[in-house]
Amino acid sequence: MSVGRSPHYNTVSCEERGLALETMPAVGSFGNGKIHTRRKGHGRFVNKTGQCNISFSNMDEKSQRYISDIFTTCVDIRWRYMFLVFSLVFVVSWLTFGLAFWAIGLLHGDMEAGEDDDTFTPCTMQVRTFVAAFLFSVETQTTIGYGARYVTEECPVAVSMVVLQSIVGCIIDAFMIGAIMVKMARPKKRAKTLLFSHNAVIAMRDGKLSLMFRVGNLRKSHIVEAHVRAQLVKPRLTEEGEYIPLDQIDMNVGYDKGIDRLFLVAPITIIHEIDEESPLFGISKQDLVTADFEIVIILEGMVEATAMTTQARSSYLSSEILWGYRFEPVVFEEKNHYKVDYAHFHKTFEVPSTPRCSAKDIQDRKSST
Secondary structure (H helix, E strand, O other): OOOOOOOOOOOOOOOOOOOOOEEEOOOOOOOOOOEEEOOOOOOOOEOOOOOEOOOOOOOOOHHHHHHHOHHHHHHHOOHHHHHHHHHHHHHHHHHHHHHHHHHHHHHHOOOOOOOOOOOOOOOEOOOOOHHHHHHHHHHHHHOOOOOOOOEOOOOHHHHHHHHHHHHHHHHHHHHHHHHHHHHHHOHHHHHHHEEEOOOEEEEEEOOEEEEEEEEEEOOOOOEEEEEEEEEEEEEEEOOOOOEEEEEEEEEOOOOOOOOOEEOOOOOEEEEEEOOOOOOOOOOOHHHHHHOOOEEEEEEEEEEOOOOOEEEEEEEEEHHHEEEOEEEOOOEEEOOOOEEEOHHHOOOEEEOOOOOOOOHHHHHHHHHHO
16 A cells, blocks of 8 residues: 555546536535535545534533643633633732732821821822732732832832732733744644545555545645555444444554555555555445445644644545546646646546445456466
């Protein structure tokens, strides 16, 4: 089994004969291609957009676990919630220290002393109300320093409170800046410019029946150390009667020969050779019509600009696999360069000579002759 690069990095769509195909618009697709599907089987495990259809329930101490890893939680949540959380943290810290300065002044008698009393030295100058204490707290933590309000040497507690608030403010700022930088630098959005063909196809390649799908990179910047994996996901009943709803079976796309490593500068056709070790070995064209499985594709690599790992995912239901089709070429040679036409990226054409029987039947016939 291997990763193939067709001589013309290859997709006008034809409908598969003998099968009632229906088309639906692709989610997050590129170009004018359609997703061809025959029927609905079990629900998708992985969407075309790469999102996993998994929801968690009955998690013990979920909130405590998320709070214990607060940095990851802040990075994972949406931007609006992240800014809301940090805004609340700032306001709470200002109010807390403002209340502390107001309480210190109240206990010291700053609130009752007159402004013209030269014999009395307050803990904090110009702080005689809670609003003034709150403003002083904001000025201290943000280092605005208007100068009208300041701590005197009269109250060591107030001096200690200024030091403590400065430290707390630095911690909050560092945490916020770190979370924002990590969130901005995450390579998650890079996966949006990695493209998978709407459909996978089965046809002969180098004399062997093969499953093929296409991947592409919409940016000129490279994905370093790009490699691809494929897994077949389907429900299974064990010999002991145990039901496994999502049994995952690895599909070899060239990792045994090292050709699952991709130089993804132009669209590439990935090939899974259907042999004895393939989970598709005994499936014929007729079997594919009634089969109920999903092939999950995972493309990983490092973003060239940041050296951070990114992952793009997609999947093909059995109803989205076209038997007896190939992808149309998308790479064309011109005078001094190669042109990639993404208008043909998702398009396929029919290959009538493709055997309708399974790879197992083809092998048995060759063995008997």
